[in-house]
Amino acid sequence: MSRGAGEGMKRRDFIRYSSFGLALGSAGISVLAAAKTSAPANSLNPYVMIHDDGRIVIAAPNPDVGQGVNTALPMIVAEELDADWQAVEVVLAPIDANRYGAQFAGGSLSVRNRWNELRQMGATAREMLLRSAAQQWGAPRTELTTQPSKVLHPPSGRSASFAELVAAATEQPVPADGEVVLKARADYRLLGQRVVNAAASDIVQGRPIFGIDVAVPDMVYATYVKCPQIGGVPKTANLEALKALPGILDAFIVKGDAGPPSFDLRKSIHVAGGVAIVASNTWAAIKARRSLQVDWDISAASTDDSLAIEAAALSAAGRPTGDHEVKNAGDSEGAFTNASSIVSGVYATDFVSHAQLEPQSCVAHATATAIEVWTSSQTPGFAQSTLAKLFELPAEAITVHQVRGGGGFGRRLSNEYVREAAVISKRIGKPVKLQWTREDDMAFDFYRSPAYFGLQAALSETGKLTGWRNHVVSVSSDGEEANYGAGYRGYNFPDDVVPNVHISQTMVASKTPTGAWRAPISNVYAFAEQSFLHEIADATGQDHRDFLMAALGEDKWFKPDDLASLNTVRARKVIAAVTQAASWGRALPKGRGLGLGFFFSHAGHVAEVAEVSVNADKQVTVHEVWVAADLGQIVNLSGAENQFQGSVVDGVSALADQRISIRSGAIEQTNFHQYPLLRLPQSPKIHVDFLTSDYPPSGAGEPALPPVAPAICNAVFNACGERIRTLPISRAGFKVV
Amino acid sequence: MQLSVNGKAHELNDADPDMPLLWALRDLLGLVGAKYGCGVAQCGACTVWLDGAPVRSCQLPLAAISGREVTTIEGLGGDALHPVQEAWIAHDVAQCGYCQAGQIMSAAALLQRNPNPSSEDIEGAMAGNICRCGTYSRIVAAINTASKQFQGLSFYEVGQEATVSASDGEVSV
Numbered sequence: 001m002s003r004g005a006g007e008g009m010k011r012r013d014f015i016r017y018s019s020f021g022l023a024l025g026s027a028g029i030s031v032l033a034a035a036k037t038s039a040p041a042n043s044l045n046p047y048v049m050i051h052d053d054g055r056i057v058i059a060a061p062n063p064d065v066g067q068g069v070n071t072a073l074p075m076i077v078a079e080e081l082d083a084d085w086q087a088v089e090v091v092l093a094p095i096d097a098n099r100y101g102a103q104f105a106g107g108s109l110s111v112r113n114r115w116n117e118l119r120q121m122g123a124t125a126r127e128m129l130l131r132s133a134a135q136q137w138g139a140p141r142t143e144l145t146t147q148p149s150k151v152l153h154p155p156s157g158r159s160a161s162f163a164e165l166v167a168a169a170t171e172q173p174v175p176a177d178g179e180v181v182l183k184a185r186a187d188y189r190l191l192g193q194r195v196v197n198a199a200a201s202d203i204v205q206g207r208p209i210f211g212i213d214v215a216v217p218d219m220v221y222a223t224y225v226k227c228p229q230i231g232g233v234p235k236t237a238n239l240e241a242l243k244a245l246p247g248i249l250d251a252f253i254v255k256g257d258a259g260p261p262s263f264d265l266r267k268s269i270h271v272a273g274g275v276a277i278v279a280s281n282t283w284a285a286i287k288a289r290r291s292l293q294v295d296w297d298i299s300a301a302s303t304d305d306s307l308a309i310e311a312a313a314l315s316a317a318g319r320p321t322g323d324h325e326v327k328n329a330g331d332s333e334g335a336f337t338n339a340s341s342i343v344s345g346v347y348a349t350d351f352v353s354h355a356q357l358e359p360q361s362c363v364a365h366a367t368a369t370a371i372e373v374w375t376s377s378q379t380p381g382f383a384q385s386t387l388a389k390l391f392e393l394p395a396e397a398i399t400v401h402q403v404r405g406g407g408g409f410g411r412r413l414s415n416e417y418v419r420e421a422a423v424i425s426k427r428i429g430k431p432v433k434l435q436w437t438r439e440d441d442m443a444f445d446f447y448r449s450p451a452y453f454g455l456q457a458a459l460s461e462t463g464k465l466t467g468w469r470n471h472v473v474s475v476s477s478d479g480e481e482a483n484y485g486a487g488y489r490g491y492n493f494p495d496d497v498v499p500n501v502h503i504s505q506t507m508v509a510s511k512t513p514t515g516a517w518r519a520p521i522s523n524v525y526a527f528a529e530q531s532f533l534h535e536i537a538d539a540t541g542q543d544h545r546d547f548l549m550a551a552l553g554e555d556k557w558f559k560p561d562d563l564a565s566l567n568t569v570r571a572r573k574v575i576a577a578v579t580q581a582a583s584w585g586r587a588l589p590k591g592r593g594l595g596l597g598f599f600f601s602h603a604g605h606v607a608e609v610a611e612v613s614v615n616a617d618k619q620v621t622v623h624e625v626w627v628a629a630d631l632g633q634i635v636n637l638s639g640a641e642n643q644f645q646g647s648v649v650d651g652v653s654a655l656a657d658q659r660i661s662i663r664s665g666a667i668e669q670t671n672f673h674q675y676p677l678l679r680l681p682q683s684p685k686i687h688v689d690f691l692t693s694d695y696p697p698s699g700a701g702e703p704a705l706p707p708v709a710p711a712i713c714n715a716v717f718n719a720c721g722e723r724i725r726t727l728p729i730s731r732a733g734f735k736v737v
Numbered sequence: 738m739q740l741s742v743n744g745k746a747h748e749l750n751d752a753d754p755d756m757p758l759l760w761a762l763r764d765l766l767g768l769v770g771a772k773y774g775c776g777v778a779q780c781g782a783c784t785v786w787l788d789g790a791p792v793r794s795c796q797l798p799l800a801a802i803s804g805r806e807v808t809t810i811e812g813l814g815g816d817a818l819h820p821v822q823e824a825w826i827a828h829d830v831a832q833c834g835y836c837q838a839g840q841i842m843s844a845a846a847l848l849q850r851n852p853n854p855s856s857e858d859i860e861g862a863m864a865g866n867i868c869r870c871g872t873y874s875r876i877v878a879a880i881n882t883a884s885k886q887f888q889g890l891s892f893y894e895v896g897q898e899a900t901v902s903a904s905d906g907e908v909s910v
Contacts, residue, residue, distance in 0.1 A: 206770020649871025
């Protein structure tokens, strides 16, 4: 995820606002516990507003699609402000790069990127309250302190609530750099505790907080039908017949762009050609699709066949080196020539879809001079900039409201559905809610790219790794690096651990759109690398845990002070912890096995052990999964644990039987009956252990996913002796039950 | 067509009899707690009660339910929270939250007919509700907590499941 207009706010950008300017009320939706009254309020900075009645409003800057940042980010502010969390109301911040910097949900970066900024925001607001009290009481500032939501002067016994002080505090100058001291971790009251999601009450009562729930006055409903063969555009359609149907207000062709869309989030203004059906309610629009007849122009459409792509990729991955050299360290040829033994394996992963539970929807109101949209986009800033470009309007003419999303996993990084909604709204001159069906969502995703890994290890007589080859094969429409398909990661294994390393890449042509899927690259890389390391341990008669510990090399931080680089001390700690928790090495009955996987991604060191049993029909039961992780400090223990439990479920779900297949450029799966998601009875028991440390917190949404597949596949091998080199494992004849 | 939702009668005279209950609730009555996830009764996000039994409203045409009583998440607890809703908050179940109204309607229906469900009972009753975020272990914990109240026992607080180890030194390498 690229970084946008500002990495949070610099001190000089501190501007006071009399209110947060929340326009979301106009949508008639509640925004978490959004400013429910119009009681007088005072803002100390763009994040902190204190009502006279004691309520403390904290703005949540980044989109929340289930990763919990609408709770975690305000907690960071509240900690340094020393606010009583029970009095805090969370509101969704407007999309405004000048005030809130880069507002996006991706790369598990929300907490990591905003950690310093938000602590500073809380601390400076607290300092303004303290200074204001000191002035009023004629006491030295140094004698004052805070308790949650109040300022105290212990020598005189005086105290005042934040609410009593805030009006005068707004007159204080903003403290300069270095004038505030951030809390020591030992003094935290809130961070690291279990805090219930700020949206929990709204969620359990079914309140209208999701993108699909947005309703604005005079709004009509639309569906948008695109060519199943991706990139095809409509020539003609039976529009008059559609318009005669009950409830149908309009039907028209959007000429749009021919050819598959690009995942370039910053630049793409692609609008796929299609047929818009506008109706007085969602059902009428969906029902009318049954009567729709379209003649498609498929001259620029994809002709992909996933089996052909796979055959080409597997053939390529069988070669030890590929078309493009990515890294060549030491003398890998020599290492393999002189090796005592060589272990090889080719690993394969398929296209997968995001299948977030809320299908894409967007409410848009576009006129000739202005556009207003309500969207659950993970990149609302790019929604704004690409709309401006597409409609040739100044950025100020585009208002984007962030709305909670029903799952993201990378699917809401792109904004094509936002553009579609705006195009339809402008054409009909009314606000419109565009609703994708589940079938649309599955047919027009930016899929996780398939990736293939031709791995080779050269070993010494003692079973030590002396050489490493990885030929990564992924797909691409133009021969360039695929979008988040698979690639080389710097500052990580096997760099500088294995002496002779050769990494290369080959691209197989494909036009099917690909994009970021939870833990991009790592989600497939971990499966191949960590399964292969187990293969090596097994082939050389070494205990997997001991081999993995040794393979990490000496104690070091690959790029000191860069949290995104591997730290082998932290890595070994989580491997030790998780194997201890799972009683690694214990005797198990026949058909049962433990498997281990470790992966470092998104600044998180995570190790997992799975316990599975496999029967004669290759039915796999995942009994338990143990997770040990070092994410540094934990912001919200309940939220981080929830993300980890969910990542394990997601990992099992994806490895079991999730696969997108393509024929003649069209996706074959249409709905959950052909693309199964894990259900409660299949869900394993999950144990999460966070090895907390003083390091700054890193994100919890992604790093627990990559180790799941190798841990389970290694456990399957230990249970039944069959090595799985293909995801989903259903393609190797296994079934998760 | 007549429809009673959460105890309130509605006349939907102009509505398409084919229209699934889900879209009538969402677009005609403004009750958006029930969610559209798949449209083919695969995911359970649209779960509501029909005469007290959980049903998938995305597959239930209005013509089939005229005159019957519908309960949605908005009407589940009346003026207060239902014990299942309270348990969902106490266990901090939700991630994105999109499926949770459907999960809660299925769970509350289970406890209504079986206040002390076994693990197998819970698995059977909840297998039709997908949670894409993977909150299943918390869903089970919340149902077990709510069942205490259904049995007249006192409500207990959220269980502490994850462990947090102190920093350096505690784990031997």
